Amino acid sequence: MASALTLSEFFDPDFLAALQPFSLHARRVARDGRPAEQTSRDRGFGLEFADFKSYVPGDDLRAIDWNIYRRLGRLFVRVFEERRDLPVYLLVDRSSSMYLEDPPRINAGLRVALALASIALGQHDSIGLFSFSGVLNIDAKAAAGKHRLVSFAERLALLDERDRTDLTGTLGELAGHRLRRGLLVVISDFFDPAGADEVARALTLCRHRLLLVQLVKKTDADPTLHADLHGDLRLLDCESGDAVDLTVTPATLARYRESYREFNERLTRFATDYDAGFVRIDADEDVLDQLGGLFESGSLVV
């Protein structure tokens, strides 16, 4: 079992500096948030003109558009769009499968989580940290402020390996929490025993915008790259301990690849249908390069 990165290993100033060009934008954030930079449905005293409305007593006289009054003889006031923050909820998989290989997938997961937290906190959005395996853990409630990045990283570093994956149950539990609507980032390998369909169904329960970060390895798609996966095998599920005995043949490999391809297609189709963000991160490659593909032209709009 490989060990996860420590705080000093993944809290890399160069890595964080490289994230500066990236920004995260929501098409529209929920009302009642804190003032920030995201476009919201709130109207008030912002800088961006939004609309006109008829004057009613009590409106700010400074907002009356006197030009319209001169032409039409009626009082209208200008209303402005108020900028709010986007709550970003990071849901990190800490099941055993994330810690199995070398390097473990959790390393890439920690870097992705730190990167998104850094970007969000940098633009005054709030960040909440949840982790899951068989149960949901609330590791850090949503909070804003750039200064919180270090404490957030420390929380990430405290994540340790737990038992089996229950993403569907976790998403159901998360939906039960009355969180302000925001962006839910699921960082996981999505290897839920319930299958991709159940995971997709559970994701629809969430009222948040979704960004799915699938952590993969090359051996997932091509098991022949795994040094031990040949001949007569007893495959042990690292989470459940379930054993599958088989003989690796071209036929079995073909069937495996077919199953894995269907799994990925289901995730991708869900992301497309649900208008969710989706990125596949190779845990063996550099995370920053792969995030560059997600933040096309420097900005990710969710």
Place this chain on the structure above:
Amino acid sequence: MSFANLPLLGVLAGIAGIAALLFLLQLLRIRHVEVAVPTTLFWREAAREAPVRILRGVFRHPLAYLLVLAICTLLWLAFAGPEAHDDRTSAYRVLFLDGSAHTAGGDDFEQAVDKLKADLAGLPDGRREVIWGGARNIKLLKAGEDRLLLDRRLASLAPEAAPSALNEQLRLVSLPGVAPESLEFVVYGRAPAELAVVERLPTGTRLSRAIDYPDGESNHGIAALGVNPAASGRWDRLDLLIRVAHSPDADVGDDITVEVAGAPLDDDRLERLGDGVAVVRDLAADGREVEVRLEAGDELALDNVARLTLPDRRVVRVALADDLDPAIRHAVEADPGLAITDEDASVAIRTRGTAAFGDLPALEFAPAAEQATAFEIDYTGNDSAELALRASVAALGLDQIDAAGLAAEAERPVGVQLRQAELPGISVWEELLAHYNFTGSRSFPVFISRSVRWLAGEPAWHPYLAAGRPLPTATVWSLAADAEASLDALGADYVLGAAGTVSSSRGDEAVALLSDTVTERHPGTPLLASQAGGDFAGTGIVTWLILAALLLLGAEWYLYQRGLMP
């Protein structure tokens, strides 16, 4: 097709056993290699399509089984040693490497060895053997032994100064039941074969020579070197005879040099009699070594030098009683090697029962009434009476006595009786001397002379010692328990080996080559050309079988790496 290491039935049984064993292994439940994976989610479907093998379950990999069976069968066949049969390779071969003086000239021996090795490479190990034909015939390589052993065994061998033992080997082959039905006897070297021997070879035996040596190589060498009692009559002197032989196209040469104990002999003393014969007269018989050398060298050096150890003949001092028949004194006085004395005598001659001269080996004469047999002999040593009797008949000259005539005159049998004693002694009826005219016979002085020397313990001496020839036994005097007497008693000859030295009752004695056949480069009976060379199919078959097995192993490894077979 046959197999060198296994019978055909064993080969087939082995293949069947391998097939059955591999079949069972295919059916056996395998031992899994356990691998932990992040999820078995995607493998479950695949596992349903490819469940693992279980005992008595479905035979799932017939092609893999066939591949493994093919590899194992090929290796098994290679182990069995298949041999292709044809007329050329089916005969058993005796490869006779001549290590005698015949092949010692020039690079004859090296040629023979090279040819032998080349031929061996093409012969099946199980149907050939190699014999070294030197002073003694030795089996260098037995049937079935790897030919790589030959180099090490040949390393310490070189042509020996001995005539060839090829004819002895061929006589052995001629014995009933010795040679196989089909035999090719190949001679590597110049060893000549006698026509009479070749004609007696069995029908299925083919005698051939591996190398066709060119004729006409000239050589000369010493073919005879021996001594004889000196013609001058002096007991302690010898005449030395030297004979130089030569090949038909070579000169006799006149380059003989003689050294006695390392000191050159004056050329004046060498009397050349012509036709290569020379004599040195009146050499002192004092046990020194004579070396005769031909100064003009030739390719065959082994016969250009010969050595001989001279006999050590000393005068025997005899104490003679006065009351004996005068004929005895006359016989002793007539022998220049005997001296009558009263002091320091080695042997006494006296009437039995008298105490004259004390405890000395004695020739005694006794009345017939007191002695059951005409000759009673006391001998020392541990030999049986029968062996001692056989030796004594020649040593004492008893074989030359007219026993029948004496018996007729005496009107009673004339016999010999032997017994073991601390001192040697001979007792004879005195009536033989006075009444039965033994003294008047020609054998009487011989009997007296030889009896005295036998009693004095004078060792035997040999007129010559030649390599490869039996030890000359004409002058065996003693009854000592040595190999000569023992072999003589068995009716066998003691054949000397190579030139050099041999240990006898006299100590180390020089042996010379002395072979006309060698020196004259006698070609012997012309032999056929050998058919032993060429490639043997058996070795090739084994090689190809192993190569095929390796090829299939490579294919299996490739398929395994590609995941095309379990």
